[in-house]
Amino acid sequence: MKRSRTIQLNHLPRVEGHGNIHIRVQQGKVVEARWEVVETPRFFEAMLIGKLWENAPYLCGRICGICSIGHTLASIRAVENAFGIVPSEQTTTLRLLLKHMETLQSHILHLYFLAAPDFLGVGSLLALTQSHPTEVQRALRLKLLANDACDLIGGRRLHPTRTVVGGFTMLPEKAQLEHLAQRLAAAQEDLAAAADLFGGFTIPHFARETEFVSLKGDHDYPFIGGELISSDGVIKKEDEYQAMTNEYCAEGFTAKLSRLSRDSYAVGALARLNNNFGHLHPAARTVAKRLGLAPVNHNPFMANLAQLVECVHVVHDSLSLIKKLLRRKRQAPRVALKPRKGYGVGAVEVPRGILYHAYEFDQEGRIVKADCVIPTSQNHANIQHDLQALARQWAAQGQADADIELLAQMLVRAYDPCISCSVH
Amino acid sequence: MAAPLSYLGVGLDRPRVGVFEFTSCEGCQLQLVNNEATLLDFLNLIELVNFREAMSERSDDYDIALVEGSISRADEVARLKEIRTNARLLVALGSCACFGGVNQLKNRFGDLDWVKKKVYGDFPIASQEVRPLADFVAVDLMIYGCPPKKEEIEKVVTNLVVGKKVAMPKYPVCMECKANENICLFTLGEPCLGPITRAGCDAWCPNHRRGCWGCRGPAEAANVRELEAIMARHGFSREAMLDRLECFGGFSSQVAALRGQPRRPRKARSSKRS
Numbered sequence: 001m002k003r004s005r006t007i008q009l010n011h012l013p014r015v016e017g018h019g020n021i022h023i024r025v026q027q028g029k030v031v032e033a034r035w036e037v038v039e040t041p042r043f044f045e046a047m048l049i050g051k052l053w054e055n056a057p058y059l060c061g062r063i064c065g066i067c068s069i070g071h072t073l074a075s076i077r078a079v080e081n082a083f084g085i086v087p088s089e090q091t092t093t094l095r096l097l098l099k100h101m102e103t104l105q106s107h108i109l110h111l112y113f114l115a116a117p118d119f120l121g122v123g124s125l126l127a128l129t130q131s132h133p134t135e136v137q138r139a140l141r142l143k144l145l146a147n148d149a150c151d152l153i154g155g156r157r158l159h160p161t162r163t164v165v166g167g168f169t170m171l172p173e174k175a176q177l178e179h180l181a182q183r184l185a186a187a188q189e190d191l192a193a194a195a196d197l198f199g200g201f202t203i204p205h206f207a208r209e210t211e212f213v214s215l216k217g218d219h220d221y222p223f224i225g226g227e228l229i230s231s232d233g234v235i236k237k238e239d240e241y242q243a244m245t246n247e248y249c250a251e252g253f254t255a256k257l258s259r260l261s262r263d264s265y266a267v268g269a270l271a272r273l274n275n276n277f278g279h280l281h282p283a284a285r286t287v288a289k290r291l292g293l294a295p296v297n298h299n300p301f302m303a304n305l306a307q308l309v310e311c312v313h314v315v316h317d318s319l320s321l322i323k324k325l326l327r328r329k330r331q332a333p334r335v336a337l338k339p340r341k342g343y344g345v346g347a348v349e350v351p352r353g354i355l356y357h358a359y360e361f362d363q364e365g366r367i368v369k370a371d372c373v374i375p376t377s378q379n380h381a382n383i384q385h386d387l388q389a390l391a392r393q394w395a396a397q398g399q400a401d402a403d404i405e406l407l408a409q410m411l412v413r414a415y416d417p418c419i420s421c422s423v424h
Numbered sequence: 425m426a427a428p429l430s431y432l433g434v435g436l437d438r439p440r441v442g443v444f445e446f447t448s449c450e451g452c453q454l455q456l457v458n459n460e461a462t463l464l465d466f467l468n469l470i471e472l473v474n475f476r477e478a479m480s481e482r483s484d485d486y487d488i489a490l491v492e493g494s495i496s497r498a499d500e501v502a503r504l505k506e507i508r509t510n511a512r513l514l515v516a517l518g519s520c521a522c523f524g525g526v527n528q529l530k531n532r533f534g535d536l537d538w539v540k541k542k543v544y545g546d547f548p549i550a551s552q553e554v555r556p557l558a559d560f561v562a563v564d565l566m567i568y569g570c571p572p573k574k575e576e577i578e579k580v581v582t583n584l585v586v587g588k589k590v591a592m593p594k595y596p597v598c599m600e601c602k603a604n605e606n607i608c609l610f611t612l613g614e615p616c617l618g619p620i621t622r623a624g625c626d627a628w629c630p631n632h633r634r635g636c637w638g639c640r641g642p643a644e645a646a647n648v649r650e651l652e653a654i655m656a657r658h659g660f661s662r663e664a665m666l667d668r669l670e671c672f673g674g675f676s677s678q679v680a681a682l683r684g685q686p687r688r689p690r691k692a693r694s695s696k697r698s
């Protein structure tokens with residue numbers, strides 16, 4: 001069936017922030033397939049200038065409501081690196097635990113609230129409360145557990161209060177950590193059921209070779225700091241991040257875009273998994289195999305399943321982290337600090353991919369320059385190229401408009417884009 | 425039979441609710457779904473008809489609009505006015521919507537072109553001074569906070585549904601903080617805006633040994649001069665106080681009085697990396 005048609009979808013639903021999809025097909029040929037980002041910019045990099053260092057994590061957490069913890073931690077790391085502060089092992093362990101719980105919270109939110117409705121043929125989780133009440137209860141239970149853990153360690157699930165440069169303002173009690181461990185152990189059953197549910201979904205058949213960028217794990221599946229790696233073989237130090245991100249502006253995007261060895265690259269759960277598969281917890285690797293996920297996987301729709309695999313990983317790893325915390329003697333919650341002139345970078349794997357914060361300070365610790373590179377902005381160009389390839393494939397197969405529209409939406413959603421964050 | 429429930433003239437039998445966002449981090453909306461324990465009951469109480477972030481269905485027929493975010497571009501003004509026309513009750517959700525929020529910090533330079541250039545270089549980008557919703561449309565209710573308390577959002581909406589008056593506390597955060605028997609942060613060596621900030625968050629930050637940054641805006645009898653004296657007595661700089669006061673936009677008139685002219689940051693223009 002060769003005919004002309006236009007698909008225009010403004011303010012795509014069930015994604016964070018504002019983006020449009022535009023596809024134009026003429027005589028069975030794609031003449032245009034565009035991903036457009038129209039979010040209003042907030043100018044965080046400008047608003048920080050002239051402010052004292054302590055404003056950076058406090059303000060930058062507000063770049064994103066979903067991954068405020070990740071932004072806060074990246075910002076704190078950049079400040080600590082600039083001031084030459086080495087956090088205690090207790091702080092490092094607690095931060096990773098907090099990071100894990102944000103990953104779990106965000107992935108569950110995406111998998112059940114944003115992605116699952118497409119696979120089950122409904123418009124929102126609301127409809128699923130009728131058709132799949134057990135699954136909805138399970139999603140809420142997992143999300144509540146993760147959010148409660150964020151409250152416990154970070155002080156607040158959204159825009160955390162306890163996380164500061166040098167450590168934490170307060171520490172969780174031993175009994176609270178023990179209780180969290182019990183809940184995490186119980187959550188494994190829920191995650192197994194989640195794997196059953198998502199494993200049963202039909203993942204669209206599509207692949208486009210691309211480059212994957214993430215932190216490079218040495219001994220562990222990496223989340224906070226370290227070297228940077230791409231699946232095309234680029235390796236850089238944390239403070240050379242700009243050689244990975246190469247940001248540029250382009251028409252149709254209020255966010256900046258990135259490229260490395262090719263026209264675009266991808267970050268996120270699938271990139272992490274592709275680059276660091278061997279460092280996943282064995283239980284997570286088992287689930288990955290069951291879901292047909294092995295490196296290097298070039299199907300962007302598989303990012304959903306990669307998130308699920310990461311949920312399994314973070315729950316197992318959190319149990320080890322809590323054990324470690326309970327075994328060790330408690331240390332002071334934070335170390336003292338002295339601002340100094342300098343430059344620091346913090347790279348953190350947040351739910352949607354690798355995030356960088358970088359600041360330059362004057363002698364008194366005032367911010368002279370700030371730069372934040374957001375995972376979703378790094379993904380925008382890759383989404384654009386996927387969308388073109390997909391549209392071509394579908395147009396050639398002569399699929400119905402409604403199907404193309406749904407699949408295009410599902411593609412964008414698979415990246416779990418955080419658009420307001422990308423236009424920070 | 426009981427009279428039909430209403431509030432501010434709106435009949436409230438399972439009201440149709442729309443959730444909207446402008447320039448924001450979308451955290452306020454997230455708080456809506458962050459109430460896992462009561463989410464399903466809450467959704468039973470209302471009819472959610474427009475919530476782009478969580479559902480595909482969209483309707484322009486709603487009674488209550490919960491609006492997150494500040495206004496910073498011309499198309500947002502138009503969209504906000506449309507929501508105002510459709511909604512019977514418009515609720516400003518969170519500090520961005522109520523006061524401009526952290527976004528308004530870019531206004532302090534008084535030089536939008538410089539701000540745009542700093543981030544986008546010569547790439548053309550549309551943006552205007554950040555303003556709260558009430559600068560463009562009538563706002564019926566404000567839910568303060570960055571983030572707002574999820575319990576508070578539910579309480580406000582529930583009160584609207586059952587027609588109960590919604591009253592926000594007018595006293596300062598210190599009252600809640602003292603009731604919680606916290607050690608005062610000033611004695612722990614950290615500045616706090618608790619003495620002048622509107623309560624209602626149950627001293628959320630001081631409970632976690634973090635000073636209040638004033639996200640809920642001024643309490644009724646906020647005395648900034650007195651706060652200045654407390655800050656000075658504990659050896660905190662005026663800069664640290666101003667950083668907190670100007671953070672969310674709730675104290676903009678007090679900051680303007682203290683600061684006078686909008687200013688360019690020191691050093692910013694001499695930076696080598698610019």
Ligand code: SF4
Nearest residue numbers: 449451518519520570
């Ligand atoms: S008020 Fe705070 S939580 Fe709400 S949108 Fe603004 S920055 Fe985000």
Ligand code: SF4
Nearest residue numbers: 598601608609616618
């Ligand atoms: S910590 Fe802050 S809110 Fe609490 S009593 Fe002291 S000044 Fe008031």
Ligand code: SF4
Nearest residue numbers: 625629636637638639
């Ligand atoms: S303590 Fe202050 S900054 Fe913290 S939530 Fe309450 S009003 Fe906002």
